[in-house]
Amino acid sequence: MSLLAEDTGVADLGLRWKPGFHALGPAFLTDLRPTPLPDPYWVGRSEAVARDLGLPPDWHSSHATLAALTGSLPIAGTSPFATVYSGHQFGVWAGQLGDGRAIMLGETEGGLEVQLKGAGRTPYSRGGDGRAVLRSSIREFLCSEAMHGLGIPTTRALCVTGSDARIYREEVESAAVVTRVAPSFVRFGHFEHFAANQREDELRALADYVIDRYYPACHTTERFGGNAYAAFLEAVSERTAALLAQWQAVGFCHGVMNTDNMSILGLTIDYGPFQFLDGFDPRHICNHSDTNGRYAFNQQPNVAYWNLFCLAQALLPLIGDQEVAVAALESYKTVFPNEFEGRMRAKLGLAEAAEGDRPLIEGVLKLLAAGKVDYTIFWRRLSGFMADGNVEPVRDLFLDREGFDAWMLSFSERHASTDRALAAKLMRRTNPKFVLRNHLGQQAIEASQQKDHSGVATLLAVLQTPFEEHPGADAYAGFPPDWASTIEISCSS
Numbered sequence: 048m049s050l051l052a053e054d055t056g057v058a059d060l061g062l063r064w065k066p067g068f069h070a071l072g073p074a075f076l077t078d079l080r081p082t083p084l085p086d087p088y089w090v091g092r093s094e095a096v097a098r099d100l101g102l103p104p105d106w107h108s109s110h111a112t113l114a115a116l117t118g119s120l121p122i123a124g125t126s127p128f129a130t131v132y133s134g135h136q137f138g139v140w141a142g143q144l145g146d147g148r149a150i151m152l153g154e155t156e157g158g159l160e161v162q163l164k165g166a167g168r169t170p171y172s173r174g175g176d177g178r179a180v181l182r183s184s185i186r187e188f189l190c191s192e193a194m195h196g197l198g199i200p201t202t203r204a205l206c207v208t209g210s211d212a213r214i215y216r217e218e219v220e221s222a223a224v225v226t227r228v229a230p231s232f233v234r235f236g237h238f239e240h241f242a243a244n245q246r247e248d249e250l251r252a253l254a255d256y257v258i259d260r261y262y263p264a265c266h267t268t269e270r271f272g273g274n275a276y277a278a279f280l281e282a283v284s285e286r287t288a289a290l291l292a293q294w295q296a297v298g299f300c301h302g303v304m305n306t307d308n309m310s311i312l313g314l315t316i317d318y319g320p321f322q323f324l325d326g327f328d329p330r331h332i333c334n335h336s337d338t339n340g341r342y343a344f345n346q347q348p349n350v351a352y353w354n355l356f357c358l359a360q361a362l363l364p365l366i367g368d369q370e371v372a373v374a375a376l377e378s379y380k381t382v383f384p385n386e387f388e389g390r391m392r393a394k395l396g397l398a399e400a401a402e403g404d405r406p407l408i409e410g411v412l413k414l415l416a417a418g419k420v421d422y423t424i425f426w427r428r429l430s431g432f433m434a435d436g437n438v439e440p441v442r443d444l445f446l447d448r449e450g451f452d453a454w455m456l457s458f459s460e461r462h463a464s465t466d467r468a469l470a471a472k473l474m475r476r477t478n479p480k481f482v483l484r485n486h487l488g489q490q491a492i493e494a495s496q497q498k499d500h501s502g503v504a505t506l507l508a509v510l511q512t513p514f515e516e517h518p519g520a521d522a523y524a525g526f527p528p529d530w531a532s533t534i535e536i537s538c539s540s
């Protein structure tokens with residue numbers, strides 16, 4: 048139950064908290080309180096996250112909770128703090144960064160860290176205002192939950208709380224806070240920070256903490272002659288490879304894969320200028336600030352490897368041998384393609400691997416790229432074809448009918464002895480009907496800016512279960528309108 052104890056001025060969310068990351072000590076963080084946002088209101092809430100956190104069913108009914116999640120009231124049992132990290136941004140060493148606007152409330156007894164993003168300035172704000180605008184907060188909220196619905200590892204979002212407080216970007220905008228949740232918000236950049244400053248004791252303490260908590264098997268490994276830090280690096284690179292395979296298979300472009308935006312748990316983190324592809328264009332650049340296309344869609348797997356290399360360099364003092372560190376990254380090169388092929392095979396309704404699958408996958412991606420065919424709609428219609436045998440809705444998507452027919456022939460041959468109902472089932476739970484396209488987010492944002500938050504809730508409901516049909520919600524599953532291509536999403540947030 049959310050309570051405001053009048054005499055203490057503290058909100059009790061009904062959660063129990065434990066020290067978690069805070070126990071690492073002052074070298075890793077600064078204690079501070081969020082800066083209150085005036086007159087807060089609810090913009091969106093995820094009941095699924097509330098349940099995962101163990102919040103009571105009426106958690107959002109009290110004003111004290113709203114006030115607490117926008118920084119106006121302390122939360123019983125928490126000692127908020129901001130962590131320090133560094134990182135490579137757009138391939139260049141950026142030095143010290145840190146939670147410039149995300150303030151950690153703490154870790155629940157259930158093992159989930161809770162952060163308020165946009166909760167005010169910290170010692171790591173570097174001239175920023177510590178705030179986040181409503182539009183980017185809605186995008187982060189919806190996409191966190193959409194990714195989870197798609198089965199892709201991600202930080203989660205409990206809610207967005209808004210305020211009419213004015214903040215300044217390219218224009219005046221209103222402020223918001225995203226309450227986000229993850230087992231850990233540790234990034235590659237946390238390790239880079241202590242390595243760059245030659246603080247080996249802290250580097251080791253951080254690595255030991257993360258291994259103890261999240262990668263305990265590394266302590267007893269026989270890999271790399273029992274080198275726990277090398278085994279840790281290998282485990283992180285394999286989780287990252289698996290994550291990237293999921294991004295590439297679903298058509299997700301992150302947009303700003305700096306090392307400070309890479310989760311040590313292989314979670315998708317920092318929803319800034321992301322985009323789900325509309326028409327399939329492997330070279331698509333979703334971040335308007337990324338003029339050189341460093342983070343173009345088809346560059347993502349290589350960038351992740353580059354980022355892992357930075358992590359390897361940071362861990363080198365602990366691993367102790369450069370060759371071992373490089374060897375620990377090696378499996379990325381096999382895990383990524385294997386995972387990607389497995390994901391694509393499932394999208395094609397193929398439960399088992401067979402020779403010839405790779406050309407089948409490459410063939411369809413080539414066709415999709417040549418025609419800039421809508422990625423999500425293609426896969427969903429192909430799933431429909433598997434169920435009802437009607438090829439026309441799929442064929443209609445292609446101008447190059449001959450090319451499509453040739454591919455379809457090999458696809459059908461590959462499925463010659465398949466149980467089509469089973470394959471259709473696999474495809475329908477692999478190929479989402481709904482993804483958070485830019486224009487859908489934009490419509491919800493514009494309504495919210497006019498104080499109608501119902502679009503956020505409706506969109507959230509379909510995105511949380513994106514493989515279901517949701518009769519009546521087809522407007523969210525259609526082609527993007529022409530104006531969608533004019534939406535420019537940059538790092539401004």
Ligand SMILES: Nc1ncnc2c1ncn2[C@@H]1O[C@H](COP(=O)(O)OP(=O)(O)OP(=O)(O)O)[C@@H](O)[C@H]1O
Nearest residue numbers: 144145146147148149172175176177178316317318
């Ligand atoms: N308005 C702001 N005020 C203060 N610091 C900011 C602001 N915007 C971004 N930063 C900081 O700049 C760095 C790079 O920003 P980036 O856009 O990668 O992260 P972010 O969107 O703030 O958050 P996160 O990675 O936590 O999701 C981060 O350290 C971030 O905390």
Ligand SMILES: [Mg+2]
Nearest residue numbers: 307308316317
């Ligand atoms: Mg970031």
